[in-house]
Amino acid sequence: MSTHTYKKFEDLDSGALPDKMTVYQECLQAFNASPVQAKRCRLLLSRLLRLLYCGESFPTAESTTLFFSISKLFQHNDYSLRQLVYVAIKELSAVSDDVLMVTSSIMKDIQNGEIIYKPNAIRALARVLDGTTIHAAERIMKNSIVDKNQSVSSAALVSSYHLLPVAKDVVRRWTNETQESISDSKSFPSQQFLTHEYYGANKLPLSTYTYQYHALGLLYHLRNHDKMALMKMIQQLSTNSPLKNSLAIVQLIRYIGRIIEEDSGLTQTLFPLLASWLRHKSDMVELEAAKTILSLPGLTGEQHLQAINTLQVLLSVPRTVTRFAAVRILNRTAMKNPEKIVVCNVELESLINDSNRSISTYAITTLLKTGNSDNVDRLIKTISGFMDDISDEFKIIVIEAVRTLSLKFPEKHQSMLSFLNDVLRDEGGFSFKNAIIEAIFDIIKFVPESRESALETLCEFIEDCEFTELAVRVLHLLGTEGPKTPNPTLYIRHIYNRVVLENSIVRSSAVIALSKFALLGDESISKSIKILLTRCLSDVDDEVRDRAALSLKLLSSKDIEEAKVYLAPSVKYSLPILEQKLALYVSGDKDTFSTPFDISSIPTITEEEAKAYEYKEKTAADTEEIASPGKEDKEDDSQNEVFKQNLLHQQYSQELASIPEIAAYGTLLHSSAVVDLTEKETEFVVTAVKHIFEDHLVIQYNVNNTLTDIQLDDVTIVSQPDAEDVFVEEFIIPIEVLKPQAEAAIYVSFSRAEGIEPGVFVNTLSYTSKDVDPATLEPAEGDVGFPDEYQIEELQVSPGDYITPAFVGNFTHVWDELPNEQSAVYNLKDVTSIEESVSGLIKSLSMMPMESSEIVSSSSHHTLKLYGKSLGGARVATVIRLASTAKGFMMKVQVKSDDEIVSESVANNVV
Amino acid sequence: MPANISLYTVNSIIFLDNDGKRLLAKYYKPPHGEADPDSLAGQDKKQATFEANLFQKTQKVNGDIILFENQIVVYKEYSDVIIYLTGGLNENEALLYTTLQGLIGALDIVLKSSIDKKSIQENYDMVSLAVDETADDGIILETDPAVIASRVTKAPTDDVNIKIDLSEKGLFNAFQFAKSKVSERLQQGF
Secondary structure, X not given: OHHHHXXXXXXXXXXXXXXXXXXXXXXXXXXXXXXXXXXHHHHHHHHHHHHHHOOOOOOHHHHHHHHHHHHXXXXXXXXXXXXXXXXXHHHHHOOOOOHHHHHHHHHHHHHHOOHHHHHHHHHHXXXXXXXXXXXXXXXXXXXXXXXXXXXXXXXXXXXHHHHHHHHHHHHHOOHHHHHHHHHOOOEOOHHHHHOOOOOOOOOOOOOOOHHHHHHXXXXXXXXXXXXXXXXXXXXXXXXXOXXXXXXXXXXXXXXXXXXXXHOHHHHHHHHHHHHHOOXXXXXXXXXXXXXXXXXXXXXXXXXXHHHHHHHHHHOOOOOHHHHHHHHHHHXXXXXXXXXXXXXXXXXXXXXXXXXXXXXXXXXXXXXXXHOOOXXXXXXXXXXXXXXXXXXXXXXXXXXXXXXXXXXXXXXXXXXXXXXXXXXHHOOOOHHHHXXXXXXXXXXXXXOHHHHHHHHHHHHHHHHOOOOHHHHHHHHHHHHHHHHHOOOOHHHHHHHHHHHHHOOHHHHHHHHHHHHHHHHHOOHHHHHHHHHHHHHHOOOOOHHHHHHHHHHHHHHHOOOHHHHHHHHOOOEEEOHHHHHHHHHHHHHOOHHHHHOOOXXXXXXXXXXXXXXXXXXXXXXXXXXXXXXXXXXXXXXXXXXHHHHHHHHHHHHHHHHHHOOHHHHOOOOOOEEOOOEEOOOOOOOEEEEEEEEEOOOEEEEEEEEEEOOOOEEEEEEEEEEEEOOOXXXXXXXXXXXXXXXXXXXXXXXXXXXXXXXXXXXXXXXXXXXXXXXXXXXXXXXXXXXXXXXXXXXXXXXXXXXXHHEEEOOOOOHHHHHHHOOOOEEEEEEEOOOOOHHHHHHHHHHHHOOEEOOOOOOOOOOOEEEEEEEEEEOOOOEEEEEXXXXXXXXXXEEEXXXXXXXXXXHHHHHHOOO | OOOOOOOEOEEEEEEEEOOOOEEEEEEOOOOOOOOOOOOOOOOHXXXXXXXXXXXXXXXXXXXXXXXXXOEEEEEEEOOOEEEEXXXXXXXXXHXXXXXXXXXXXXXXXXXXXXXXXXXXXXXXXXXXXXXXXXXXXXXXXXXXXXXXXXXXXXXOOOOOOOOOOOOHXXXXXXXXXHHHHHHHHHHHOO
């Protein structure tokens, strides 16, 4: 005994983890001893738990031995030992075999044991039971659920919930008991609070009603298929016998949110309920109600405002976590509807200096999102004041927000740039500097007026830049943007300084950047560049010499255009496709190497297209969560989308090119998205894709035969355009045989008139159907089948099919410049909100929204600015003004384009 | 972001000391059925890095809450212990914090207002019970500190039953016990 005591103290003094094998041996010894020494066993159990909770584990065999020696402790009736035994059983049951053996001991405790460990016994029971043995415990569980002791009832409800995945049918039989528990009043046995002498300032409650939370959780999972039952439950729990537990209310709010999500028709019925919880004594209820209300799309601005007002109050409570939660919800709301948050601006600004950095960062980014052209300058100033106090990680988030903001308010680029310039001078790691450089790059790309001052900032930066990678990127940008400025020589000096002072990687990119300036056509510049390049020929590094030699060679050739192709190409290859093709080429067998890799098969992207994609991505991929890796996933997604689009286009081109008649039409200019022409559940599902060629329109009808016993022969489409002089049918490629559950495509080709011609095609599917033998899937010999027709929906060709989205830095400028204005006025009847029509217009016109005009800030009127390029290469700019009137929505469309026909047909065919 | 409609709310409860070393860590997953693929339960290596990084972020920063590796982490720092409770990104922050406060309040009672490394190690049995009474494999059992504490039994006083119960009933029991023992011996005939 004395040695044990000694050991115990040794352990405690050093605080070191007890030895695993010693504990194991001691446990076996003590647990199997007779009589059992309760105090010593409890001490050993706590050591065992300490090992487990610190990450140690026992192999299954040892764990099983331990498990059974622990079950010996059931002989001793000390309740405090028994309670810890149950904790140990819970921990070990997951890793031991034959845990079922203790079931009867546990059940005996539940029925006749002491009150204090009864709940522990019930919870341990849920670990040793499974789907086949649960029946034995049915009666006990039912009785426990309706027990008047709150702890027993909760334990039974939680255990039933744990058992749901393996025995839903059995647990379902306890629905009535569960239902009864929710509204029943249960309490704690009074002697429970005798366990300790002193409870501090805590109140000793009669009941905390937590069983309502557990019962509600269980009940929802038993009833979630039955909407009527759920509605009844909600009604009952909100009016007749309202829930008393905050956790339960939070849970109920989530269920209501889920129901509305599935059936938006119930929004207005259930809203008053949600709103009633916006004023509650518990902040978690208020937060949950506000969060749910703000995530529901079908509510009015007024209703959202109620939730925002609640959050506004919560922004200034002393509890950090509550402020955090409130500002986080507001931040999320600000992403979609920044204008709604403006009422909280005063509170948000006071949070900028919050002691919790996450709160201050959320406050700033939210403010930046709500920023409008009036307060942006002031905001930027406020932020600059506190940039010094925060860590790199938060600085990056702030810079990201500034970047988004500068794209939103191009006219404010000056204050943004000076802010970025200031922070660029600060100390910081690579990722911080990188974020700033990215932001400046974006401003240069999308706000052309800022170019010179931004480039100057960058020039200063590379004078003293410790990061090679950043220096290289800046040099590349100077090479592409520098020559476009009125005073290019300025940059040449900065670039050449790099050649003198930097490492070889930076030097070689400086060489390429320099040579781009020689392409300007200015003799004196070209001459000095050549001199500088000649000096580079004696560089110590191979790469630098090679690049200098190549550039000199190209520059000295007569044909400056050819040099341009190599030194400053205007088109880029689509990199994801290039990568994929190259990988395919390399992984092929030897034969593929006999033909050289065909670079011309890779689609190219012009600079403008690339910019349009990038702009879309940059403005869409908003900072969703602070410093969470989830953000990166999101960016990957949007990249994937572009990649998928490219891939799809490529796939279409290949498919179409394999049909000789269509191959003769030349290159595929544009393919539309897939349009459904039938319901998804019909026997024959038809979808269509419109392919536009130089002079032709090819409609690809994909027909899917969903039947298992019918084969279709000679499937064709009778496609009747409304304007027969515009679209003249040339040929149809029908499907000869469409097997059951197969899909194939019909191509219908039309020659098309020049310009942007809309049209409506009335389609009828005709075919000969034959019954097939389900075994062989072949029709009976000699079955001639019978011809049939099938009416499918009309297919519309809209101006959007002829336009690709494009980006332009200064929309107003382009708008003023473009000729051929056309306008039209529409009265929209089927539209319910401006938001809806705006997103519809962007899609149907297939143009890019400019100046953030896709964000609707008022419910009564809105101006949408769109830009794109027609397939013929003409620029198209559109300004659409929407206003709500008593009779619905009025829409005025103004279109300007290089091409008169384009303007006219877009204006006249918007809807 | 869909709200969590299951009752599984708490991802883990972790106690670290002032060097970032683990005192107690419970990573939860449902006892039956599928675990969330992102769950750290059963992933010893990932748990260790998670704890190390989390400790670095939160030590000496009395922020109460932080978003960390796609989880909400609420925490409370004491002189040589930090107690963390984590939940999913869409969880209700106030709800998690109330749960943490429930646990901490209960520890305050059972450890007699001294939440520190030494008393946690010395009273590991009661600390384990308090954690077990707060959350059951991720389902919150109770958030009221007094209730959680009242369910935590103290260790048995002593193994050798020398406690003399001087009440009438106690004396009677002692007498009964002696009587039965004596008669037992007598029957065995020594």
